[in-house]
Amino acid sequence: xxxDVFQAIADPTRREIIGLLANRQMNLNSIADNFDISRPxxxxxxxxxxxxxxxxxxxxxxxxxxxxxxxKLNEVSDWVEQYRKFWTQKLDALxxxxxxxTNTNNNIKA
Numbered sequence: 806x807x808x809d810v811f812q813a814i815a816d817p818t819r820r821e822i823i824g825l826l827a828n829r830q831m832n833l834n835s836i837a838d839n840f841d842i843s844r845p846x847x848x849x850x851x852x853x854x855x856x857x858x859x860x861x862x863x864x865x866x867x868x869x870x871x872x873x874x875x876x877k878l879n880e881v882s883d884w885v886e887q888y889r890k891f892w893t894q895k896l897d898a899l900x901x902x903x904x905x906x907t908n909t910n911n912n913i914k915a
Contacts, residue, residue: 813857826873
């Protein structure tokens with residue numbers, strides 16, 4: 806089953822795993838050592854992150870190394886950007902309205 810990036814980052818443990826992998830590759834045991842949950846639970850999180858394309862796994866001998874793939878986070882960035890533009894426009898319009906109200910009130914008092 807192919808998962809999407811939004812599903813992956815919805816979980817705080819998965820976000821923490823992505824944070825751990827932000828600066829370096831780590832093997833599965835090293836990742837699991839950072840959590841107070843079972844190794845099978847960590848493996849499930851890794852599987853979801855792999856399915857959505859946020860991490861890749863490379864076999865090196867007996868170890869499996871995880872590496873972050875941040876290009877998939879562009880989907881999240883693009884989605885957030887459309888709302889950032891929307892709210893920026895709304896807040897700019899509100900600021901213009903308040904400036905006009907202030908100027909109108911100052912002219913009335915003068």
